[in-house]
Amino acid sequence: MLSEFGEERQRRLVLDYFGGDARLRLLRRTPTFGSPVFVVDFDRGARHYRTLGSFGSSIQVTEQSSMDLLYPARLVFHYERLMSLAFAMSRQAVTALLLGVGGAAMWRFMRAYLPDCAPTLVDADEVIPAIARRWFYLTDPVILEPAQQYVATTPRRFDVVLVDLYNSAGPAESDVRFWGRCLDLLNPGGCLANNWADFSVNPAVRPMADALDRVAQARGLAPIYVTKRGFRDNLVQYVPTAPGVVAEAMADIHERFIRERRPPDRGRGILENCIIATRFPIE
Numbered sequence: 001m002l003s004e005f006g007e008e009r010q011r012r013l014v015l016d017y018f019g020g021d022a023r024l025r026l027l028r029r030t031p032t033f034g035s036p037v038f039v040v041d042f043d044r045g046a047r048h049y050r051t052l053g054s055f056g057s058s059i060q061v062t063e064q065s066s067m068d069l070l071y072p073a074r075l076v077f078h079y080e081r082l083m084s085l086a087f088a089m090s091r092q093a094v095t096a097l098l099l100g101v102g103g104a105a106m107w108r109f110m111r112a113y114l115p116d117c118a119p120t121l122v123d124a125d126e127v128i129p130a131i132a133r134r135w136f137y138l139t140d141p142v143i144l145e146p147a148q149q150y151v152a153t154t155p156r157r158f159d160v161v162l163v164d165l166y167n168s169a170g171p172a173e174s175d176v177r178f179w180g181r182c183l184d185l186l187n188p189g190g191c192l193a194n195n196w197a198d199f200s201v202n203p204a205v206r207p208m209a210d211a212l213d214r215v216a217q218a219r220g221l222a223p224i225y226v227t228k229r230g231f232r233d234n235l236v237q238y239v240p241t242a243p244g245v246v247a248e249a250m251a252d253i254h255e256r257f258i259r260e261r262r263p264p265d266r267g268r269g270i271l272e273n274c275i276i277a278t279r280f281p282i283e
């Protein structure tokens, strides 16, 4: 149970963050996530959103996943749209591993725009997928296991591996062993993409991104980094394994993705004002 005081304070924090008209739908503890999580509905102009949120190490509100209530298959966060490009950076997109379920945004997108690609979902916290089922339309099963354990033991292979592992303390710990296993799971020509939130201010990010870089380079693979110019919030690190999928080809890959998959808004803005780099974009 949340204590009365804690719960009241958390309600206030949510309403301060999302606005007094926001409707808090759920506030509950989780076994492994590290803070209570909540579901809140709110309006921004004519758009209506539902967000799965949590509380950071201090008392700040953190958005884990968001859904446009009128167009649930649209990816609300820009970094998710960037991650969706991994499907076009892979030689084929028949199977995908989603590490970190959250509010199932990527799963809804896949179902609508990549219906021929079978997702496998993994999450460490049983409460999150239960919330995704109740509030975010998830209907597929979820493997309840830490991602590190899943990738270490699964015999399966995937065309696309999307890593988006966060809890109340920030990004899940990842080392060379984890990234080596993630790359082992790729089919030939497959692509991995990882989301680094707060990459310019969180000192934990760089060593983990470097670990992935090293593991990739040791296999002769060249990571690609994409982030919104001047935004410095989320950075997506891709490791494509298909020949020719290089930083210079991203614009063409983006165009092909739009032609073949027809994402919302014709994919406008996915790469607009983005830095596309072959190294971590800040020193």
Ligand SMILES: C[S@@+](CC[C@H](N)C(=O)[O-])C[C@H]1O[C@@H](n2cnc3c(N)ncnc32)[C@H](O)[C@@H]1O
Pocket (backbone or CB within 6 Å): 033, 064, 065, 066, 099, 100, 101, 102, 103, 104, 105, 106, 107, 122, 123, 124, 125, 128, 145, 146, 147, 148, 164, 165, 166, 167, 172
């Ligand atoms: C930002 S959310 C993912 C959002 C998701 N990409 C989407 O499409 O909505 C982060 C998720 O990672 C999960 N997570 C954190 N650490 C984990 C770990 N070590 N293994 C598996 N899941 C983990 C959390 O429970 C949470 O559901």
